[in-house]
Amino acid sequence: MNSPPTRLVLLVATRKGAWLFHGDSQRDAWTVDGPHFLGHNISHVQHDPRDGRTLLAAAKTGHLGPTVFRSTDLGRTWKEARQPPAFAKPTNGLPARSVDHTFWLTPGHAGERDSWYAGTSPQGLFRSEDGGVTWAPLPAVNDDTQFREWMGTVQDGTPDGPKLHSIIVDPRDPAHLYFGMSGGGVHESRDAGRSWTTLIDGMEVVGGFDPATVTFHDPHCVRLCPGNPDRLYQQNHCGIYRLDRPGTTWQRIGRGMPAEVGDIGFPMVLHPRDPDTAWVFPMDGTDVWPRTSPDGRPAAYVTRDAGKTWKRLDDGLPRQQAWWTLKRQAMTVDTLPAPALYLGTTSGELWIGHDGGARWVNIARDLPEIYAVEVAALA
Amino acid sequence: MKVLVPGALRCYTGGLQVQADGDTLDALFGDLERRYPGLRFRVVDEQGQLRPNMRLFVNGRGVRDLGHVLQPDDFVAVVLALSGG
Numbered sequence: 001m002n003s004p005p006t007r008l009v010l011l012v013a014t015r016k017g018a019w020l021f022h023g024d025s026q027r028d029a030w031t032v033d034g035p036h037f038l039g040h041n042i043s044h045v046q047h048d049p050r051d052g053r054t055l056l057a058a059a060k061t062g063h064l065g066p067t068v069f070r071s072t073d074l075g076r077t078w079k080e081a082r083q084p085p086a087f088a089k090p091t092n093g094l095p096a097r098s099v100d101h102t103f104w105l106t107p108g109h110a111g112e113r114d115s116w117y118a119g120t121s122p123q124g125l126f127r128s129e130d131g132g133v134t135w136a137p138l139p140a141v142n143d144d145t146q147f148r149e150w151m152g153t154v155q156d157g158t159p160d161g162p163k164l165h166s167i168i169v170d171p172r173d174p175a176h177l178y179f180g181m182s183g184g185g186v187h188e189s190r191d192a193g194r195s196w197t198t199l200i201d202g203m204e205v206v207g208g209f210d211p212a213t214v215t216f217h218d219p220h221c222v223r224l225c226p227g228n229p230d231r232l233y234q235q236n237h238c239g240i241y242r243l244d245r246p247g248t249t250w251q252r253i254g255r256g257m258p259a260e261v262g263d264i265g266f267p268m269v270l271h272p273r274d275p276d277t278a279w280v281f282p283m284d285g286t287d288v289w290p291r292t293s294p295d296g297r298p299a300a301y302v303t304r305d306a307g308k309t310w311k312r313l314d315d316g317l318p319r320q321q322a323w324w325t326l327k328r329q330a331m332t333v334d335t336l337p338a339p340a341l342y343l344g345t346t347s348g349e350l351w352i353g354h355d356g357g358a359r360w361v362n363i364a365r366d367l368p369e370i371y372a373v374e375v376a377a378l379a
Numbered sequence: 380m381k382v383l384v385p386g387a388l389r390c391y392t393g394g395l396q397v398q399a400d401g402d403t404l405d406a407l408f409g410d411l412e413r414r415y416p417g418l419r420f421r422v423v424d425e426q427g428q429l430r431p432n433m434r435l436f437v438n439g440r441g442v443r444d445l446g447h448v449l450q451p452d453d454f455v456a457v458v459l460a461l462s463g464g
Contacts, residue, residue, distance in 0.1 A: 063387060063460070098428065
């Protein structure tokens, strides 16, 4: 008996709202649903794979404070969180902080229904145990004097604020967590966030700075292999890395990228089953950091041997004078037998890369600046 | 007292002018939160500070101190400051 075809929906978060794109079974035709929250800065929209129907959206506007919206009917209706992520009153003599925006959303472990994690700007880690209705801060990160030193101030982060991102839950163990901070390194907990160890060995920092200083480390995106949870990949401010656990030293695997392209970028995307296959989308990280596609010629690169070699994938993408790039959450992959990639550009274009990025086709143009793209598979 | 809210908050209040009570601006926002759950956090952050780009006027005079004492017949306006882009 054949299983029913999987329907895909793309969750597109932008600077001016969110859009959903429902795909057909061939991933050729897409039906747009949106805008949702027109005028809101939507940092991330995530789907709950545990119930197949819940969406969370991280939102704020130019004036109004940050919040989280929740839908239990795939975006037909939305309700605001009763208690969005918010820092506690200051302790340990540390300065008071206020959440500017929730930046990252991660569903909790498959066995912990209704648990979610959120990362904020400035850097904070939050957990919900009721499907995103109420959120509690994790004090071992948010109010720890060492972490706060590594986080620095809001002056020390990315142009739109320092961020806690790449929250990862080990599919084998709900207490085993990772996250990254821009800046502030990569961190691991084996006790559900009560204590943390730092994972920065092997990661490089900007020339002239001491790599032993955690605050100088800027992981842009960290992912754990669905096909091998003992393997992580990372796109960093200073290169592409792989870490095979129980090892604790990152290996720089971006050295094999073409010299004229380099191994700087934001997204890191992993194959849903093959732990040797990963994709990146390089950007220009030379001199003043233009943060555009290198030479105005955007392309994904794929490795199928865990980072030993890389292959350019640009068939269908603009060949010249295309100066857009991707944010760290704006590239993803589906889980179908022949996975397709999806990317959303800073210029508001949405693309699909059929056959693992071998053939790129535009889905939408003229959207606002895209912050994040996720793909949800619906039964 | 009468409170004028900006259009961006109408999804909470349903209208641009509402009634609420409070001896101070902080207490007023407490009452607004009771009447319109979620409104306060969009205007006042978790440390009790008025958010950037939000302005408050009491009888036409700009005020940022949420401890500002109010009279029952005051008119409070919540205004979105210029924040383009």
